[in-house]
Amino acid sequence: MLIIGSHVSYKNDTQLIGSVKEALSYGANAFMFYTGAPQNTMRGVIDDLKTYEALNILKDNNIALEHVICHAPYIVNLANDQDNEKFLFAQDFLRKEIDRCITLGVKYIVLHPGSATKLDRDYAIKNIIRSLNNILLAEDNIVILLETMAGKGTELGINIKELKEIISNIAYQDKIGVCIDTCHLNDSGIEIGEFDAYLDEFDKEIGINKIGCIHVNDSKNPINSHKDRHENIGFGTIGFDKLMSVIYNPRLESVPKILETPYVNKDYAPYKQEIEMIKNKSFNSHLYEDILAYYHK
Numbered sequence: 136m137l138i139i140g141s142h143v144s145y146k147n148d149t150q151l152i153g154s155v156k157e158a159l160s161y162g163a164n165a166f167m168f169y170t171g172a173p174q175n176t177m178r179g180v181i182d183d184l185k186t187y188e189a190l191n192i193l194k195d196n197n198i199a200l201e202h203v204i205c206h207a208p209y210i211v212n213l214a215n216d217q218d219n220e221k222f223l224f225a226q227d228f229l230r231k232e233i234d235r236c237i238t239l240g241v242k243y244i245v246l247h248p249g250s251a252t253k254l255d256r257d258y259a260i261k262n263i264i265r266s267l268n269n270i271l272l273a274e275d276n277i278v279i280l281l282e283t284m285a286g287k288g289t290e291l292g293i294n295i296k297e298l299k300e301i302i303s304n305i306a307y308q309d310k311i312g313v314c315i316d317t318c319h320l321n322d323s324g325i326e327i328g329e330f331d332a333y334l335d336e337f338d339k340e341i342g343i344n345k346i347g348c349i350h351v352n353d354s355k356n357p358i359n360s361h362k363d364r365h366e367n368i369g370f371g372t373i374g375f376d377k378l379m380s381v382i383y384n385p386r387l388e389s390v391p392k393i394l395e396t397p398y399v400n401k402d403y404a405p406y407k408q409e410i411e412m413i414k415n416k417s418f419n420s421h422l423y424e425d426i427l428a429y430y431h432k
């Protein structure tokens with residue numbers, strides 16, 4: 136069965152209830168949320184009554200809790216220890232994010248590994264390893280999914296080698312995995328048309344069982360551009376057919392596929408129509424018109 140959804144909003148007043156309802160409105164059976172604004176670390180208190188209601192809605196709609204994924208804010212940088220206070224704050228924030236996910240019953244947290252900034256890349260990677268080993272506890276029922284990055288600026292985790300270096304040094308192997316992002320792979324230099332060859336190498340070096348989530352995005356930029364700008368499915372440089380070969384790859388059938396494609400005209404979520412197009416397995420060249428018509432009906 137196809138497990139597909141998108142990133143959805145999470146607001147303090149409705150919490151996970153609002154996120155689940157938004158996902159259902161797109162016809163999704165999975166989703167990803169941030170526990171607050173992705174670009175900052177302000178977080179509210181989780182209301183257990185709301186969580187309880189959200190879990191009931193999930194159950195009523197046959198959405199498995201394992202298909203609900205959290206994304207840590209992008210400003211958490213576990214790689215930079217130049218300012219010790221900031222370094223410790225990043226670790227403390229991620230620890231609190233793990234605790235919030237445990238409270239919500241959510242098991243998977245997508246994390247951007249970090250950026251080297253002015254540091255040597257190998258040293259910065261050691262900081263990530265050090266941070267994660269500090270944060271993770273034996274009893275955590277949590278998996279941190281390191282996202283494959285595009286290589287913008289000084290991002291780390293931009294190829295299998297760097298991800299393997301981090302993962303192989305994590306003490307609790309059951310608590311670490313990978314989130315593949317198709318836009319980031321393309322922008323980092325991987326030809327999505329040869330995705331099976333990438334998976335073969337990934338399996339050999341890291342293990343395919345470590346893949347816990349796939350971000351399905353087209354890219355606005357050519358392969359190896361190191362840009363990271365997402366495009367709607369079938370409207371970018373990767374194209375519909377290559378993305379479909381990832382979404383329907385038999386080796387990744389049990390892995391949730393999450394869309395992070397851009398809103399149309401900044402206001403209109405494209406996910407209902409993109410999910411329909413993916414389920415139909417046929418490219419809709421009128422996607423934008425259909426989205427605008429849907430929101431203006």
Ligand code: FE
Nearest residue numbers: 206245247282
């Ligand atoms: Fe991400």
Ligand code: FE
Nearest residue numbers: 282316350395
């Ligand atoms: Fe992503």
Ligand code: ZN
Nearest residue numbers: 318319363365
């Ligand atoms: Zn991205």
